[in-house]
Amino acid sequence: MxxxxxxxxxxxxxxxxxxxxxxxxxxxxxxxxxxxxxxxxxxxxxxxxxxxxxxxxxxxxxxxxxxxxxxxxxxxxxxxxxxxxxxxMIDLEQVEADRQRALKLLKEARTEQDMDRAQAELDASLIRLQAAGHPAGHGF
Missing domain, CATH: 2.60.15.10 (F0F1 ATP synthase delta/epsilon subunit, N-terminal)
Incomplete structure (x- = not known):
């Protein structure tokens, strides 16, 4: 083996x-x-x-x-x-922009579907930040 x-x-x-x-x-x-x-x-x-x-x-x-x-x-x-x-491959500027957009969408969500979509976008951005070792991604 x-x-x-x-x-x-x-x-x-x-x-x-x-x-x-x-x-x-x-x-x-x-x-x-x-x-x-x-x-x-x-x-x-x-x-x-x-x-x-x-x-x-x-x-x-x-x-x-x-x-x-x-x-x-x-x-x-x-x-x-x-x-x-x-x-x-991770573009930190783009990921941070995605995170900010997801946070805004989460605050503005009017339906459960909108909230789920915004949360999924936020989670994805935090995973990417964590992979890159960025402080905003720690503790995810």
Missing amino acids: SDRILLEVVTPERPVFSAEVSEVQFPTAFRGYYGILPGHTPLMTPVGDGLLYFVKDGQRHWLTVFGGFAEVGPERVTILARESETVE
């Missing part, structure tokens, strides 16, 4: 990340986080919104993931995400 596992993260628009890593942890839609090591039992599960982390060459790295599915095998983890980005 190898001490590494191939992690691939893709969205409908593009491949986001692919590398051999020693550990992966990602949010599921219904069961919290799954931690995956090489040799893991095969499974398929819905992916939730949040931070995926992986360990490569002894260093921890972060990606955002928003929905989708994960297929896990003993030698590979494939995340098919609705949206995902590496820390380098």
Whole structure:
């Protein structure tokens, strides 16, 4: 058994990340986080919104993931995400503008549907800020 596992993260628009890593942890839609090591039992599960982390060459790295599915095998983890980005892909100015807009929409929401949509936008911006290590994203 190898001490590494191939992690691939893709969205409908593009491949986001692919590398051999020693550990992966990602949010599921219904069961919290799954931690995956090489040799893991095969499974398929819905992916939730949040931070995926992986360990490569002894260093921890972060990606955002928003929905989708994960297929896990003993030698590979494939995340098919609705949206995902590496820390380098995150535009902090845009994310802060999105956060401010979501806060405004949340205050102005008149229906439960408007409130849910604004809250989802706010949550997404906070996940992105947390991934980038921005202070506004801490404590999420």
